[in-house]
Structure formats: C-alpha cells, structure tokens
Amino acid sequence: MSLRIALLGLLTAAGPSSGYDLTKLFESSINNAWQARHSQIYPELNKMAAEGLVTVEEAGPRGRKTYEITEEGSAELRAWMLDEQPARMHRSEAALRAFLLPTIEPHEAVALLREQAEVHAAKLAKLEDIRARRSENSAWRKPTFGRYALDLGIRQTRLLRDWAEETAAEIERSAGQG
C-alpha cells in the first residue's frame, strides 16, 4: 500500500500532477523514504483512478494526463496515517553493509567507509541546499510540506556520514594496534 500512499501524499502536496511529474517528485522529494519507477507509478495511478481515489484529465499537447486526489483518496491517506501498525517496514542496504563490515579486511572496510562518508557528505550538502532555497523560493503549494521529511532526511544523512567517519577511524585505530 505504501506506493499508493506516497502518490496520494504527493498529489496532496503538489496538487494536480501527471505521472511524469510524480515520477520526478518521487526522485526529488520522497526518495529518501520510498522509491518507485515510472513502470510502477503509471499503472498504480490508473488503478487508483478506477477505484475513485484520484481523477484523471487528458491535458496538454504531449498526451499528458493530469491526476487529482479526490475526497476518497484523502480519506484513504488519512486512514493510513492514523492507523497505527506495530511493524513498520524498514530496509536499508547501507545498514546491511554495516552489519557485514567484518566480512572484509580492515583496510578494505576503512576505504569503503571513507567513500561512503563522502557520498553522504555530498548528499547532505545537497539536502541542506534544498532547505536553504526552500526558505525563499517556495515551489510547494503548502510551504510546510516536506519540511519535516527534509529535516529528518538531513539528520539521517548526517548520522550516516558521521557514523562512517567514526567507524573508519575506529577500525583504523584497532587494526593499527592489533
């Protein structure tokens, strides 16, 4: 259900959008929390339209279709938000690699972590740039939208960067001693 929820959320945040727009929005805004390809998004939108959660409108010169969330769609989104489930799913290949770190040589682990730290640092810079720009130029219908997620994303990215750096240093230290 999460894909559906994410799409309903984006339609709420950004207003009427095309599948193409939503694909881009997925990459730029919600990518930190969820991913989806256009090959999954287009069929899902049509399914939701058939179920009355969104409306479709043929619009524009290039075969563009615009989707808009309905009352029912909003209700579905709201229900998902308020329905507390104990088991919220979480999958992260980065964390998996952290777990598996001892399977490789210490110097390899250090190199890997340093590289990761750089990747996270770059991502962090990007996210902080987005936040800085968000203050002036608001591309969002509701200016608060995505703000909490952006804040969380920044914190998580910073954590990952710091963890990678500190763990690299720690491994280096213990390898030097051992």
Added chain:
Amino acid sequence: MSLRIALLGLLTAAGPSSGYDLTKLFESSINNAWQARHSQIYPELNKMAAEGLVTVEEAGPRGRKTYEITEEGSAELRAWMLDEQPARMHRSEAALRAFLLPTIEPHEAVALLREQAEVHAAKLAKLEDIRARRSENSAWRKPTFGRYALDLGIRQTRLLRDWAEETAAEIERSAGQG
C-alpha cells in the same frame, strides 16, 4: 540479491545454522537493516545450496538441516561488499509518515509523534541492553560481529526518538501560535 547476501553474512557470523536459526537471527540481529519471513528464507537456502554457495547437511532429530557457507558463498558476499553501487536502496515507512505529517491535523500529528517517540525509546532501551550484555556474555562466534550494525542501529533509533519528540514540540508550539 540482498536476502541472499544477508543469509551469507549470518552464516559467516554465526557459523553453520538451520533455516529456523537463520529466521530467528534475522529477527534478532539484522532486522534493523533487512527483513525476511521463513517462507522466503527456506527456498532461498535451497536455491543457494543448488548453486553451491552453501552446503546442506541433514542433522538432528526434528528434520533439522544445517547450512554452511562455502568458498564460493564467501566470494559472492565479498564481491557484493566491494562492488560499489551508486544507488543503494532504502525504504522506510516511518520516513514516509514523516513526509505525510502535514496531511493530518496538528494535534493528531503531535499525538502520533509522541507515540512514535515512545516506541523508539523502548526499542532503544532494548538495543542498549543488548549492547551491554554483549560485553560480558558473547553469544557470537566472532565477538566483533554485529557490533557496527548494533552501534548504527542504536544511533538511528535515538535519532528517530529525538526527531519525533522535537517535531512534536515544534508542531505544538506553532499550532499554539497559529
């Protein structure tokens, strides 16, 4: 491929294990990074055995089978670790909910976040307990195994708890003013 990698990692960390053991290990150790049900684990183990990544041995009175990682399996794991991919996948329903927070009423969001903060606090206590015990009683073949992942898990859980608390406070403040 991540399930396969996780299983190979667990077999490296814990030594020869049954599918049942691995299912339990998934829940207790790697759950923070990846999840899998036994219905996915059993077939995958047999598939890996057929491909020579693990060996099987019928062992024990209750139809128990013991799987052990092979050279090939270790090579596969190592290759995955060292192969740097730009796009590491990450999915989190918690982060998705963070994004969607503005779709519900402020007081509802505050309640939700407070609840989440408690859940994360409880999980954090559990993880810190595991870490404390890990020092004395080592149930791990290689005592360092899982340590980095545990550290990362603790940091991430703490971040989630703090974020939930702080965001709840912030929403409460701005709702009181607005």
Added chain:
DNA sequence: CGTTGACATGTCAAAAGTGACACGTCATCA
C-alpha cells in the same frame, strides 16, 4: 534538416516479498 534530450505514457516477464496454510517432532506442565 537532423539529432539530441527532456517530456510523456505505457507494457511485460521476471524477481522479490507476504500471509496463510500445511505438516510433523519433542519437552513440559497440568
């Protein structure tokens, strides 16, 4: 005029993951 690249929508087979059903052992407790 041709080509490149963003815009735009789709399908489809295959892989990954879920939840329910199914079967059987063994130890402990009432």
Added chain:
DNA sequence: TGATGACGTGTCACTTTTGACATGTCAACG
C-alpha cells in the same frame, strides 16, 4: 494423557518491485 508451545521445514497464491522494451511529441541547437 492431553494441551500448549517452541522447534522445524515446507508450499502456494498473491502482491509488489524491477529492468527492459516500446512508442511518440516537442524544442533547441548546429
């Protein structure tokens, strides 16, 4: 003895996700 619960392995239908293929428009540049 009978029930409960941990141990232990599996299948199967269904949903979700991926990656490749397919098709076409439109604007800008050389």
